[in-house]
Amino acid sequence: MPELPHDPDAGRRALELDRAHVFRSWSAQGGPAPLAVAGGAGCEVWDHEGRRYLDFSSQLVNTNVGHSHPAVVAAIQEQAAVLATVSPAHTSLVRGEAAAAVARRAPDGMSKVFFTNGGADAVENALRMARLHTGRDTVVSTYRSYHGNTGAAVVATGDWRRIPNRYARGHVHVFGPYLYRTEFWATTPEEEAERALHHLERVIQAEGPETVAAILLETVPGTAGVLVPPPGYLAGVRAVADRYGIVLVLDEVMAGFGRTGHWFALDAFDVRPDLIAFAKGVNSGYVPVGGVVLSDDIAATFEDRVFPGGLTYSGHPLGMASVVATLDAMEREGIVANAARIGSDVLGPGLRALAADHPVVGEVRGLGVFWALELVADHVSREPVAGAVMGRLKAALLERGLMPFVVDNRVHVVPPCVVTDDEVARALAIYDEALTEIEAEGVR
Numbered sequence: 001m002p003e004l005p006h007d008p009d010a011g012r013r014a015l016e017l018d019r020a021h022v023f024r025s026w027s028a029q030g031g032p033a034p035l036a037v038a039g040g041a042g043c044e045v046w047d048h049e050g051r052r053y054l055d056f057s058s059q060l061v062n063t064n065v066g067h068s069h070p071a072v073v074a075a076i077q078e079q080a081a082v083l084a085t086v087s088p089a090h091t092s093l094v095r096g097e098a099a100a101a102v103a104r105r106a107p108d109g110m111s112k113v114f115f116t117n118g119g120a121d122a123v124e125n126a127l128r129m130a131r132l133h134t135g136r137d138t139v140v141s142t143y144r145s146y147h148g149n150t151g152a153a154v155v156a157t158g159d160w161r162r163i164p165n166r167y168a169r170g171h172v173h174v175f176g177p178y179l180y181r182t183e184f185w186a187t188t189p190e191e192e193a194e195r196a197l198h199h200l201e202r203v204i205q206a207e208g209p210e211t212v213a214a215i216l217l218e219t220v221p222g223t224a225g226v227l228v229p230p231p232g233y234l235a236g237v238r239a240v241a242d243r244y245g246i247v248l249v250l251d252e253v254m255a256g257f258g259r260t261g262h263w264f265a266l267d268a269f270d271v272r273p274d275l276i277a278f279a280k281g282v283n284s285g286y287v288p289v290g291g292v293v294l295s296d297d298i299a300a301t302f303e304d305r306v307f308p309g310g311l312t313y314s315g316h317p318l319g320m321a322s323v324v325a326t327l328d329a330m331e332r333e334g335i336v337a338n339a340a341r342i343g344s345d346v347l348g349p350g351l352r353a354l355a356a357d358h359p360v361v362g363e364v365r366g367l368g369v370f371w372a373l374e375l376v377a378d379h380v381s382r383e384p385v386a387g388a389v390m391g392r393l394k395a396a397l398l399e400r401g402l403m404p405f406v407v408d409n410r411v412h413v414v415p416p417c418v419v420t421d422d423e424v425a426r427a428l429a430i431y432d433e434a435l436t437e438i439e440a441e442g443v444r
Contacts, residue, residue, distance in 0.1 A: 004039075004050040011036045011048030025149075026161070035398070040067030043416050043423050045403060053398070056415045056427050057405035061222060061370075062280035064258045064339075065329055066416040072286055075325030079317050088314040098320035101327045102282065102293060105263040107272040112299040114307075115291045115315040119253035119279030120148025122290035123216070125309050126275045127152050129292065130214035130247035132308075133301045137169070138207055140200070140246075141216040142176035144224035147251055147277075156216050159224065170213075174203050176221065177230050180363045180374065181382065189230035197236040201243075209244035214275075219265040222254035225410055226372035228365055234271040241274075247298070248273045253290070257281035258330055258417040261340025261368030268367070274298055283326040284416075289319035330417070339417035343368040346421050350428040351413060358435045360385065360443050371413040373431075377444045384409035385443050392441065396434035402427055 014036040023029065038048045043066055046052045055063065065072060079094060086092050099113040114129075116122045127139055141147065143158035154161060155168040175183040177196040184195035204212055215237060221227040241248040250273040255265035259281055262268050266276070275298060279290030313319070330336055343366065351371055355361040362376035375385045375393075390406055397404045397411075405412040415427065 004046050004052065005048055006050045007038075007048050009048075010038070014048065035403075042066040042068075043419050051401070053401050053403040054415070054423060054427050054430070055403045056413055057403050058369075058414050058416050059285060060280065061254045061259065061405065061412070061414045062285035064281050064417045065284045065326055065335060066418045069284065069326070069329060071329045072284065072322055072325040075321040076287060076318050079321035083317050086317055088310055088312070092315070092317055092320070094317050094320040094324065095315040098315070098323040101324055102278070102291065105257075105327070106276060106293045107264075107266070109272070109296050110276070110293050111296055112294045113291050114294065114309075115289065115319070116279070117288050117311055117313050118148075118290040119251075119277065120150040120153045120290075121311065122253065122277040122279050122292050123147045123153040123156065123249075123251055124150045126249045126277045126292045127156070127214055127216065128309055129275060129294065129298055129301075129307070130249060133298050134213045134245065134247060136211055136213035138172055138212045139170060139214045139216055140172050140174060140204060140207075140212060142218075142221070142224075143173045144176055144178060144227060145216075145218055145221055145251075146223040147216065147218070148253075172203060172207055174200050176217070176227065177233050178225070178227050179230065180365075190232070193230040193233040193236065196233060197240065200237065201240050204240065204244060204246070209246070212244065212246050214247045214249050215241050216249045216251065218251045218253075218255065219269065220255040220260060220367075220370060222370070222412075223407060225374065225407070226366045226370055226412060228367060229269060234266070234269040238271050238273075247275060249275045249277065251277045252281075253277055253279040254281065255370065257327075258336040258339045259368055259370045259414075261336065261343050263336060283319065283322035286326075287316070287319045287322045288313070289316070289323060333418075335417045338419075339368045342419055342421070342424060343371070346424045347371060347413065347415075347419075350424060351431075354428065354431055354435065357432070358439060360435060360439050366413070369415050369417055369419060373411045373413065375409050375411070375443070389438055389443050393434055393438050396437050397430060400430045400433060402430045402434075 045055050102113050103111050141156040145158040147153040147156045152168040154165045155171045177192045179192045186192035256278045274295045276293040351364045355364045360375050363374045377383045394406045
């Protein structure tokens with residue numbers, strides 16, 4: 001662990017500059033000041049006064065190999081010294097190596113990769129490919145989803161962020177499975193899957209199957225609540241897509257590359273999509289990068305036909321070097337296996353024990369290092385706790401040295417895939433204390 005800084009002046013200066021010059025995303029600009037992060041290593045970050053925080057947010061659920069992994073940092077530095085940038089019109093060895101490394105982890109029959117700058121434009125280009133491949137226009141996605149903040153991606157998104165941004169055409173939304181708050185009066189996972197599939201197919205039929213280009217789903221919806229699909233649901237979606245000649249796009253931007261204890265989250269669900277959108281997990285977000293993995297069938301569409309899309313930084317050498325180094329480190333160090341073991345043996349059981357001790361926890365769900373605690377004011381009505389309660393909980397966690405990921409009435413428990421048993425134990429103790437505090441103050 002490097003020597004931690006103690007430079008409060010630097011922290012104050014960071015906040016002053018942020019307030020004066022930075023226009024912040026998804027924020028009212030006059031809102032509360034953010035935490036100024038000075039550095040990080042492994043599963044910890046620290047501020048300019050030297051306070052350490054266990055990072056159980058993985059920032060935006062992406063530091064899968066932890067902060068400042070030496071092999072990934074070195075790969076970026078070495079690549080910068082050799083070839084810092086190159087046009088996508090040229091080729092480079094590191095781009096080919098990165099594409100091969102991603103494709104090697106993808107399902108059989110998916111051997112081509114189109115690189116983007118991040119997750120939103122990965123989704124954007126996947127939808128473009130689906131529309132061009134099928135000659136159709138409509139995209140079906142779910143209300144409980146987040147796909148990014150570019151034109152089509154944000155309209156495909158189901159949550160509130162699409163509403164002020166509806167500038168793209170041809171988008172239809174459906175309800176996906178979520179048994180705890182079922183839209184389908186289901187009482188079992190099997191009923192929820194069956195009824196959600198019926199709902200999806202009926203919407204497609206009502207819209208006109210011949211108009212539907214793509215079904216776009218997060219394999220495991222992340223920001224919407226770590227909604228692990230019930231058995232049979234994704235395989236059923238694949239069957240619906242096949243029945244009507246629709247392209248199935250799985251968004252693995254958050255769920256991919258170790259997060260669920262698998263290389264791709266789809267590996268656990270007996271499904272092969274036509275397109276996979278990926279991004280920040282592939283290199284822990286060290287350098288902006290994303291991409292689309294194409295089925296050989298869709299790639300063949302553009303063998304003699306120009307694909308009308310591209311980005312200046314597509315396959316940028318620094319991003320590519322970080323991808324190769326990250327995937328090599330994950331393989332070499334058993335990081336994906338660690339995420340699976342932590343989820344099944346340590347984190348999952350620990351969170352379920354918390355739920356047993358704290359009435360405010362309505363449901364625990366997840367896998368790997370991808371979990372959520374859903375907090376309720378009442379177990380019978382399942383009324384979500386108020387935003388003020390979540391604000392108090394977030395403050396209590398930060399005060400105790402844990403950086404949380406808080407969304408609506410949920411705490412998403414999403415540490416790096418390299419997290420240790422001892423770090424999980426520390427975090428569980430902090431969650432326990434913070435939940436005890438807010439319950440004592442009242443959860444309504």
